[in-house]
Amino acid sequence: MAPTPAYRIALVIHEHLTPQPSTIQCQELPDAAWSKCQSLRRQLHLAHSREWRLAARRLDRDYRSQLQAFADQMARLTSGLAHGATAGIATARGVYEDILSLHAEFDDVAWSKLQGTLCVTTEDIVLEGVALGRFQIQLDWRELPATCFRVIALDPNPAASNEDVTHPHVEHDSLCVGDARLPIQRALEQGRIADFFQIINSVLLTYNSGSPYVSLADWNGVSCSDCGDSVDSDGRYTCEKCEHCLCESCYRYCEACSCYFCCECVARCEGCEEDVCHCCQQSCKSCRDTFCPGCLEENLCDNCQQESTEAAALPASERTAGDSVGARATNADIAIHADRLGKVAVPA
Amino acid sequence: MKILWINNDGGGYANDIDINEATTIAELFENKIPNAKASDYLIRVNRQPTSREYVLQAGDRVSCTPVKIEGARR
Numbered sequence: 001m002a003p004t005p006a007y008r009i010a011l012v013i014h015e016h017l018t019p020q021p022s023t024i025q026c027q028e029l030p031d032a033a034w035s036k037c038q039s040l041r042r043q044l045h046l047a048h049s050r051e052w053r054l055a056a057r058r059l060d061r062d063y064r065s066q067l068q069a070f071a072d073q074m075a076r077l078t079s080g081l082a083h084g085a086t087a088g089i090a091t092a093r094g095v096y097e098d099i100l101s102l103h104a105e106f107d108d109v110a111w112s113k114l115q116g117t118l119c120v121t122t123e124d125i126v127l128e129g130v131a132l133g134r135f136q137i138q139l140d141w142r143e144l145p146a147t148c149f150r151v152i153a154l155d156p157n158p159a160a161s162n163e164d165v166t167h168p169h170v171e172h173d174s175l176c177v178g179d180a181r182l183p184i185q186r187a188l189e190q191g192r193i194a195d196f197f198q199i200i201n202s203v204l205l206t207y208n209s210g211s212p213y214v215s216l217a218d219w220n221g222v223s224c225s226d227c228g229d230s231v232d233s234d235g236r237y238t239c240e241k242c243e244h245c246l247c248e249s250c251y252r253y254c255e256a257c258s259c260y261f262c263c264e265c266v267a268r269c270e271g272c273e274e275d276v277c278h279c280c281q282q283s284c285k286s287c288r289d290t291f292c293p294g295c296l297e298e299n300l301c302d303n304c305q306q307e308s309t310e311a312a313a314l315p316a317s318e319r320t321a322g323d324s325v326g327a328r329a330t331n332a333d334i335a336i337h338a339d340r341l342g343k344v345a346v347p348a
Numbered sequence: 349m350k351i352l353w354i355n356n357d358g359g360g361y362a363n364d365i366d367i368n369e370a371t372t373i374a375e376l377f378e379n380k381i382p383n384a385k386a387s388d389y390l391i392r393v394n395r396q397p398t399s400r401e402y403v404l405q406a407g408d409r410v411s412c413t414p415v416k417i418e419g420a421r422r
Contacts, residue, residue: 088362101395169419178420183360190362192354198390198413199356208418 009111009118010096016144017089017191030073037066054235054248076146090191098194105198107134116142120197121154125167127207128216132157132167137200145189149196151175151204159214160221161231167204168212168219177203178211226250226262241265241277256280256293271295271302349406353380356413357389367404374400376410388415 040063047056090098099118102109108121118139125132133155140148150173153166165171169178177184180203187195207216222231225244237251238244239262252266253259254277266275269292276292284291286304297305349369353376354362367376373393377386386400390413393402404410 097395101392104396176420178418180417180419182358183356183417186360186362187356192362192411194395195354195356195411195413199360199417202390202414202417203419206416206418208420210418211420 005111006099007092007096009113010099011092012113013118013141013144013193014090014092014095014191016141017095017189030070030077033066033070033073037063037070040066072147088190090193095191095193098192101194102197105194106201116140118193120201122201122204124155125204127168127205130157130216130219135167135170135204137197137204139193139196145191147185147188149175149200151200159219161218161236162214165213168207168214168216169203171213175200175203176211176213178208224250239265241279254280254292269295349404351404351407352409354409354411355380356411357381371404372400373398373402373404373410376404377412381412389413390415 040059044056044059044063046052047059099109102120106120107123109119111118118141119136122135122137124134133153136152136154138150138152140150142148151167151170152173153170156166159165162171166173167175169176177200180199183199184196187193187199209215222236222245223229224231224247225239226246227250229247229249231245231247235248237246237248237260239246239251240257240259241261242265244262246260246262250263252261252263252275254261254266254275256276257280259277261275261277266277267281267290268274269276269281270289271291272295274292276290280293281290282293282296282299283289284296284301284304285299286308287301289301291301295301300308350364350366352362353365373391374386377384377389377391381389390411391398392411392413393404394409395411
Protein backbone atom coordinates (compact mmCIF):
# COMPACT_ATOMS: atom_id res chain seq x y z
CA MET A 1 0.00 0.00 0.00
CA ALA A 2 1.32 3.44 -0.93
CA PRO A 3 2.16 5.72 2.00
CA THR A 4 -0.42 8.37 2.78
CA PRO A 5 0.47 12.07 2.31
CA ALA A 6 0.65 12.45 6.09
CA TYR A 7 3.15 9.60 6.32
CA ARG A 8 5.27 11.11 3.55
CA ILE A 9 5.36 14.38 5.47
CA ALA A 10 6.28 12.47 8.62
CA LEU A 11 9.21 10.88 6.76
CA VAL A 12 10.44 14.27 5.57
CA ILE A 13 10.14 15.77 9.06
CA HIS A 14 11.91 12.78 10.58
CA GLU A 15 14.73 13.17 8.10
CA HIS A 16 15.23 16.77 9.25
CA LEU A 17 15.22 15.67 12.87
CA THR A 18 17.93 13.08 12.47
CA PRO A 19 21.37 14.66 12.57
CA GLN A 20 24.12 13.36 10.31
CA PRO A 21 27.52 13.22 12.02
CA SER A 22 29.19 14.86 9.03
CA THR A 23 26.74 17.75 9.07
CA ILE A 24 27.32 18.29 12.79
CA GLN A 25 31.08 18.59 12.26
CA CYS A 26 30.60 20.98 9.36
CA GLN A 27 28.11 23.27 11.05
CA GLU A 28 29.19 26.85 10.67
CA LEU A 29 29.71 29.16 13.59
CA PRO A 30 27.08 31.91 13.92
CA ASP A 31 29.41 34.63 12.60
CA ALA A 32 26.61 36.64 11.01
CA ALA A 33 24.61 36.76 14.24
CA TRP A 34 27.68 37.84 16.18
CA SER A 35 28.54 40.57 13.64
CA LYS A 36 24.98 41.86 13.92
CA CYS A 37 25.33 41.95 17.73
CA GLN A 38 28.53 43.98 17.45
CA SER A 39 27.00 46.38 14.94
CA LEU A 40 23.92 46.94 17.10
CA ARG A 41 26.09 47.51 20.14
CA ARG A 42 28.04 50.24 18.30
CA GLN A 43 24.80 51.88 17.15
CA LEU A 44 23.39 51.70 20.66
CA HIS A 45 26.51 53.32 22.09
CA LEU A 46 26.26 56.11 19.52
CA ALA A 47 22.56 56.67 20.26
CA HIS A 48 23.29 56.90 23.99
CA SER A 49 26.21 59.27 23.54
CA ARG A 50 24.11 61.60 21.37
CA GLU A 51 21.05 61.23 23.61
CA TRP A 52 18.82 59.87 20.82
CA ARG A 53 16.49 58.34 23.37
CA LEU A 54 13.85 56.88 21.07
CA ALA A 55 16.47 55.35 18.79
CA ALA A 56 18.32 54.03 21.83
CA ARG A 57 15.20 52.27 23.08
CA ARG A 58 14.61 50.61 19.73
CA LEU A 59 18.25 49.63 19.36
CA ASP A 60 18.30 48.27 22.89
CA ARG A 61 15.36 46.01 22.06
CA ASP A 62 16.98 44.84 18.81
CA TYR A 63 20.28 44.30 20.58
CA ARG A 64 18.73 42.11 23.27
CA SER A 65 16.79 40.14 20.68
CA GLN A 66 19.91 39.62 18.53
CA LEU A 67 21.95 38.54 21.55
CA GLN A 68 19.27 35.98 22.38
CA ALA A 69 19.30 34.72 18.77
CA PHE A 70 23.08 34.38 18.93
CA ALA A 71 22.87 32.54 22.26
CA ASP A 72 20.21 30.20 20.83
CA GLN A 73 22.39 29.39 17.83
CA MET A 74 25.37 28.67 20.07
CA ALA A 75 23.20 26.51 22.32
CA ARG A 76 22.00 24.51 19.33
CA LEU A 77 25.54 24.11 18.11
CA THR A 78 26.84 22.80 21.43
CA SER A 79 23.72 20.70 21.95
CA GLY A 80 24.26 19.16 18.52
CA LEU A 81 27.84 18.28 19.39
CA ALA A 82 26.88 16.83 22.74
CA HIS A 83 23.89 14.86 21.53
CA GLY A 84 24.91 13.96 18.02
CA ALA A 85 23.06 10.69 18.25
CA THR A 86 19.44 9.91 17.51
CA ALA A 87 18.65 8.85 21.08
CA GLY A 88 15.33 10.26 22.25
CA ILE A 89 14.23 11.37 18.79
CA ALA A 90 10.82 10.16 17.68
CA THR A 91 10.62 7.56 14.95
CA ALA A 92 9.02 8.38 11.61
CA ARG A 93 5.98 6.43 12.79
CA GLY A 94 5.89 8.50 15.98
CA VAL A 95 5.90 11.70 13.93
CA TYR A 96 3.16 10.27 11.73
CA GLU A 97 0.99 9.43 14.74
CA ASP A 98 1.57 12.92 16.08
CA ILE A 99 0.36 14.43 12.80
CA LEU A 100 -2.75 12.24 12.86
CA SER A 101 -3.49 13.21 16.46
CA LEU A 102 -3.45 16.90 15.53
CA HIS A 103 -6.77 16.44 13.72
CA ALA A 104 -8.42 15.64 17.06
CA GLU A 105 -6.86 18.63 18.82
CA PHE A 106 -7.22 21.43 16.25
CA ASP A 107 -9.87 22.67 13.85
CA ASP A 108 -7.68 22.62 10.79
CA VAL A 109 -4.43 20.81 9.99
CA ALA A 110 -2.55 21.48 6.76
CA TRP A 111 0.94 21.16 5.30
CA SER A 112 2.90 22.40 2.33
CA LYS A 113 5.77 20.30 1.11
CA LEU A 114 6.84 23.16 -1.13
CA GLN A 115 7.08 25.64 1.71
CA GLY A 116 8.15 23.03 4.24
CA THR A 117 5.41 23.95 6.66
CA LEU A 118 2.99 22.10 8.89
CA CYS A 119 0.14 24.27 10.17
CA VAL A 120 -2.74 24.02 12.63
CA THR A 121 -5.50 26.51 13.33
CA THR A 122 -6.53 27.35 16.86
CA GLU A 123 -10.05 28.01 18.05
CA ASP A 124 -11.21 31.62 18.55
CA ILE A 125 -9.09 33.10 21.29
CA VAL A 126 -10.63 35.54 23.75
CA LEU A 127 -8.46 36.92 26.56
CA GLU A 128 -10.03 39.03 29.32
CA GLY A 129 -12.95 39.89 27.08
CA VAL A 130 -10.79 40.92 24.09
CA ALA A 131 -11.57 38.81 21.00
CA LEU A 132 -8.31 38.08 19.19
CA GLY A 133 -9.70 35.58 16.65
CA ARG A 134 -8.13 32.38 15.38
CA PHE A 135 -4.42 31.90 14.88
CA GLN A 136 -2.52 29.66 12.51
CA ILE A 137 0.57 28.09 14.05
CA GLN A 138 2.99 27.46 11.22
CA LEU A 139 5.97 25.17 11.85
CA ASP A 140 8.83 25.36 9.35
CA TRP A 141 10.17 21.79 9.42
CA ARG A 142 13.16 22.63 7.18
CA GLU A 143 14.77 24.36 10.16
CA LEU A 144 14.27 21.41 12.54
CA PRO A 145 15.43 20.68 15.14
CA ALA A 146 15.82 24.46 15.54
CA THR A 147 12.77 26.30 16.73
CA CYS A 148 11.27 28.07 13.72
CA PHE A 149 7.59 28.87 13.59
CA ARG A 150 5.18 31.71 12.97
CA VAL A 151 1.87 32.57 14.58
CA ILE A 152 -0.44 34.25 12.08
CA ALA A 153 -3.69 35.94 13.07
CA LEU A 154 -6.42 34.71 10.73
CA ASP A 155 -9.05 37.18 11.95
CA PRO A 156 -6.73 39.91 13.15
CA ASN A 157 -7.85 42.33 15.82
CA PRO A 158 -4.53 44.08 16.42
CA ALA A 159 -3.79 46.50 19.23
CA ALA A 160 -4.88 50.05 18.38
CA SER A 161 -1.44 51.38 19.19
CA ASN A 162 0.48 48.84 17.07
CA GLU A 163 -1.05 46.91 14.21
CA ASP A 164 1.84 44.41 14.23
CA VAL A 165 0.72 43.18 17.65
CA THR A 166 -2.08 40.69 17.09
CA HIS A 167 -1.93 39.07 20.52
CA PRO A 168 -0.40 40.40 23.76
CA HIS A 169 2.56 38.08 23.12
CA VAL A 170 2.68 38.12 19.31
CA GLU A 171 4.40 40.80 17.24
CA HIS A 172 5.21 40.52 13.52
CA ASP A 173 3.78 36.96 13.56
CA SER A 174 6.40 36.03 16.11
CA LEU A 175 5.32 34.61 19.47
CA CYS A 176 7.41 35.43 22.49
CA VAL A 177 7.14 32.08 24.20
CA GLY A 178 8.29 33.09 27.70
CA ASP A 179 8.07 30.11 30.05
CA ALA A 180 7.48 27.76 27.11
CA ARG A 181 10.92 28.21 25.55
CA LEU A 182 12.52 25.07 26.95
CA PRO A 183 9.52 22.74 26.54
CA ILE A 184 9.19 23.88 22.91
CA GLN A 185 12.88 23.39 22.26
CA ARG A 186 12.83 19.90 23.78
CA ALA A 187 9.64 18.91 21.94
CA LEU A 188 11.10 19.91 18.58
CA GLU A 189 14.50 18.36 19.25
CA GLN A 190 12.77 15.09 20.04
CA GLY A 191 10.28 15.30 17.19
CA ARG A 192 7.23 15.55 19.47
CA ILE A 193 5.29 17.59 16.93
CA ALA A 194 1.89 17.32 18.63
CA ASP A 195 3.38 18.47 21.94
CA PHE A 196 4.93 21.45 20.18
CA PHE A 197 1.56 22.61 18.81
CA GLN A 198 -0.19 22.02 22.14
CA ILE A 199 2.41 24.07 24.02
CA ILE A 200 2.08 26.97 21.57
CA ASN A 201 -1.70 26.78 21.88
CA SER A 202 -1.39 26.97 25.68
CA VAL A 203 0.74 30.10 25.40
CA LEU A 204 -1.81 31.70 23.08
CA LEU A 205 -4.57 30.91 25.57
CA THR A 206 -2.70 32.63 28.41
CA TYR A 207 -2.28 36.31 29.17
CA ASN A 208 0.80 37.34 31.11
CA SER A 209 -0.06 40.86 32.26
CA GLY A 210 3.50 41.31 33.49
CA SER A 211 5.09 41.26 30.06
CA PRO A 212 2.85 41.93 27.06
CA TYR A 213 3.77 43.81 23.88
CA VAL A 214 0.53 45.73 24.45
CA SER A 215 -1.53 45.16 27.57
CA LEU A 216 -5.12 44.04 27.11
CA ALA A 217 -6.25 47.03 29.19
CA ASP A 218 -4.76 49.27 26.48
CA TRP A 219 -5.73 47.05 23.55
CA ASN A 220 -8.21 49.51 22.10
CA GLY A 221 -5.87 52.46 22.52
CA VAL A 222 -4.39 54.78 25.10
CA SER A 223 -4.67 58.54 24.91
CA CYS A 224 -2.16 61.13 26.01
CA SER A 225 -3.29 62.66 29.30
CA ASP A 226 -2.12 66.11 28.19
CA CYS A 227 -3.33 66.51 24.58
CA GLY A 228 -5.73 63.56 24.34
CA ASP A 229 -4.19 62.15 21.13
CA SER A 230 -3.87 58.40 20.67
CA VAL A 231 -0.43 57.22 21.77
CA ASP A 232 1.66 54.74 19.86
CA SER A 233 3.37 52.15 22.05
CA ASP A 234 6.82 53.13 20.73
CA GLY A 235 6.27 56.80 21.42
CA ARG A 236 4.70 56.44 24.83
CA TYR A 237 6.10 58.05 27.93
CA THR A 238 4.88 57.75 31.51
CA CYS A 239 5.06 60.56 34.03
CA GLU A 240 7.40 59.41 36.77
CA LYS A 241 5.30 61.12 39.44
CA CYS A 242 1.62 60.75 38.55
CA GLU A 243 2.10 57.84 36.06
CA HIS A 244 -0.04 59.52 33.40
CA CYS A 245 0.51 58.37 29.83
CA LEU A 246 2.06 60.98 27.50
CA CYS A 247 2.79 61.31 23.80
CA GLU A 248 6.12 62.35 22.27
CA SER A 249 4.95 65.94 21.95
CA CYS A 250 3.78 66.35 25.52
CA TYR A 251 6.32 64.64 27.71
CA ARG A 252 8.70 66.83 29.74
CA TYR A 253 12.20 65.78 30.61
CA CYS A 254 14.02 66.66 33.80
CA GLU A 255 17.72 66.77 33.06
CA ALA A 256 18.61 66.65 36.76
CA CYS A 257 17.09 63.21 37.39
CA SER A 258 16.85 62.00 33.76
CA CYS A 259 13.15 61.19 34.14
CA TYR A 260 10.01 61.95 32.14
CA PHE A 261 7.08 63.92 33.54
CA CYS A 262 3.81 65.50 32.51
CA CYS A 263 3.47 69.28 32.38
CA GLU A 264 1.76 69.34 35.78
CA CYS A 265 4.70 67.74 37.51
CA VAL A 266 7.47 70.07 36.31
CA ALA A 267 8.32 73.77 36.70
CA ARG A 268 10.34 76.03 34.43
CA CYS A 269 13.84 76.92 35.63
CA GLU A 270 14.17 80.71 35.67
CA GLY A 271 17.82 80.39 34.69
CA CYS A 272 18.15 77.98 31.75
CA GLU A 273 14.39 77.85 31.08
CA GLU A 274 14.49 74.04 30.96
CA ASP A 275 11.95 71.84 32.73
CA VAL A 276 12.76 70.68 36.21
CA CYS A 277 10.63 68.26 38.23
CA HIS A 278 9.22 69.15 41.62
CA CYS A 279 11.68 66.87 43.38
CA CYS A 280 14.74 68.42 41.74
CA GLN A 281 13.66 72.07 41.70
CA GLN A 282 15.33 74.46 44.16
CA SER A 283 14.76 78.09 45.18
CA CYS A 284 17.31 80.86 45.16
CA LYS A 285 17.80 81.86 48.80
CA SER A 286 17.83 85.51 47.86
CA CYS A 287 15.12 86.07 45.21
CA ARG A 288 13.16 82.85 45.98
CA ASP A 289 12.63 82.07 42.26
CA THR A 290 12.60 78.44 41.02
CA PHE A 291 15.71 76.95 39.44
CA CYS A 292 17.17 73.62 38.44
CA PRO A 293 20.15 72.42 40.54
CA GLY A 294 22.56 73.30 37.71
CA CYS A 295 21.59 76.97 37.75
CA LEU A 296 22.25 77.58 41.44
CA GLU A 297 25.58 77.99 43.11
CA GLU A 298 25.64 78.02 46.89
CA ASN A 299 21.85 78.37 46.72
CA LEU A 300 22.10 81.60 44.75
CA CYS A 301 21.04 82.19 41.16
CA ASP A 302 23.37 83.97 38.71
CA ASN A 303 21.68 87.35 39.12
CA CYS A 304 21.72 87.32 42.88
CA GLN A 305 25.25 86.05 42.88
CA GLN A 306 26.29 88.89 40.57
CA GLU A 307 24.59 91.47 42.77
CA SER A 308 26.22 90.02 45.80
CA THR A 309 29.64 90.08 44.11
CA GLU A 310 29.18 93.66 42.91
CA ALA A 311 28.18 94.81 46.37
CA ALA A 312 31.20 93.11 47.86
CA ALA A 313 33.50 94.68 45.23
CA LEU A 314 32.55 98.32 46.10
CA PRO A 315 35.48 100.27 47.74
CA ALA A 316 35.20 100.63 51.49
CA SER A 317 35.44 104.48 51.24
CA GLU A 318 32.31 104.53 48.97
CA ARG A 319 30.43 102.36 51.34
CA THR A 320 31.57 104.65 54.31
CA ALA A 321 30.76 107.84 52.32
CA GLY A 322 27.35 106.52 51.65
CA ASP A 323 26.95 105.92 55.31
CA SER A 324 28.10 109.53 56.11
CA VAL A 325 25.67 111.02 53.58
CA GLY A 326 22.95 109.04 55.20
CA ALA A 327 24.03 110.24 58.58
CA ARG A 328 24.17 113.86 57.40
CA ALA A 329 20.76 113.63 55.85
CA THR A 330 19.40 112.33 59.08
CA ASN A 331 20.98 115.21 60.99
CA ALA A 332 19.63 117.69 58.46
CA ASP A 333 16.18 116.24 58.80
CA ILE A 334 16.44 116.62 62.51
CA ALA A 335 17.67 120.18 62.12
CA ILE A 336 14.72 121.37 60.06
CA HIS A 337 12.14 119.78 62.30
CA ALA A 338 10.07 122.35 64.15
CA ASP A 339 10.49 122.46 67.87
CA ARG A 340 8.28 120.05 69.75
CA LEU A 341 7.17 118.37 66.48
CA GLY A 342 5.78 115.00 67.21
CA LYS A 343 5.68 115.67 70.88
CA VAL A 344 2.51 115.53 72.85
CA ALA A 345 1.77 117.74 75.80
CA VAL A 346 1.11 115.65 78.81
CA PRO A 347 -1.46 117.13 81.14
CA ALA A 348 -0.19 117.75 84.59
CA MET B 349 6.43 -1.96 34.07
CA LYS B 350 7.79 0.85 31.87
CA ILE B 351 5.91 3.73 30.34
CA LEU B 352 7.02 6.89 28.55
CA TRP B 353 6.30 9.96 30.70
CA ILE B 354 6.38 13.33 28.93
CA ASN B 355 6.08 16.44 31.07
CA ASN B 356 5.79 19.67 29.07
CA ASP B 357 5.78 21.80 32.22
CA GLY B 358 8.91 23.68 33.33
CA GLY B 359 11.93 22.43 31.41
CA GLY B 360 9.96 19.86 29.42
CA TYR B 361 11.30 16.34 29.25
CA ALA B 362 10.45 12.81 28.13
CA ASN B 363 11.63 9.83 30.19
CA ASP B 364 10.99 6.13 30.40
CA ILE B 365 9.81 5.48 33.94
CA ASP B 366 8.91 2.42 36.00
CA ILE B 367 5.46 2.28 37.57
CA ASN B 368 3.51 -0.33 39.48
CA GLU B 369 0.96 -2.53 37.80
CA ALA B 370 -2.60 -1.18 37.86
CA THR B 371 -1.48 2.44 38.33
CA THR B 372 -4.17 4.85 37.18
CA ILE B 373 -3.63 8.17 35.44
CA ALA B 374 -4.82 10.01 38.57
CA GLU B 375 -2.24 8.19 40.72
CA LEU B 376 0.56 8.83 38.24
CA PHE B 377 -0.34 12.51 38.04
CA GLU B 378 -0.41 12.92 41.83
CA ASN B 379 2.90 11.19 42.07
CA LYS B 380 4.64 13.12 39.32
CA ILE B 381 3.12 16.58 39.75
CA PRO B 382 2.09 16.82 43.39
CA ASN B 383 0.01 19.79 44.57
CA ALA B 384 -1.23 20.49 41.04
CA LYS B 385 -4.75 20.22 39.69
CA ALA B 386 -5.24 17.72 36.87
CA SER B 387 -7.74 20.10 35.27
CA ASP B 388 -4.87 22.55 34.66
CA TYR B 389 -3.23 20.05 32.32
CA LEU B 390 -3.98 18.36 29.03
CA ILE B 391 -3.26 14.71 29.71
CA ARG B 392 -3.00 12.34 26.77
CA VAL B 393 -2.35 8.62 26.73
CA ASN B 394 -1.00 7.37 23.42
CA ARG B 395 -1.96 10.80 22.00
CA GLN B 396 -5.62 10.36 22.95
CA PRO B 397 -7.68 12.09 25.69
CA THR B 398 -8.15 9.84 28.69
CA SER B 399 -9.98 9.57 32.02
CA ARG B 400 -8.63 9.74 35.57
CA GLU B 401 -9.50 6.10 36.10
CA TYR B 402 -7.61 4.79 33.08
CA VAL B 403 -5.28 1.97 34.17
CA LEU B 404 -1.88 2.36 32.56
CA GLN B 405 -0.43 -0.41 30.44
CA ALA B 406 3.20 -1.24 29.78
CA GLY B 407 4.56 0.85 26.91
CA ASP B 408 1.94 3.57 27.24
CA ARG B 409 2.97 7.06 26.20
CA VAL B 410 1.64 9.63 28.68
CA SER B 411 1.99 13.34 27.95
CA CYS B 412 1.10 16.18 30.25
CA THR B 413 0.89 19.78 28.98
CA PRO B 414 -0.19 22.80 31.05
CA VAL B 415 -3.35 24.45 29.77
CA LYS B 416 -1.86 27.86 30.59
CA ILE B 417 1.74 28.83 29.88
CA GLU B 418 2.85 32.43 30.22
CA GLY B 419 4.32 34.11 27.18
CA ALA B 420 6.38 37.26 27.41
CA ARG B 421 7.41 40.36 25.53
CA ARG B 422 10.86 39.47 24.39
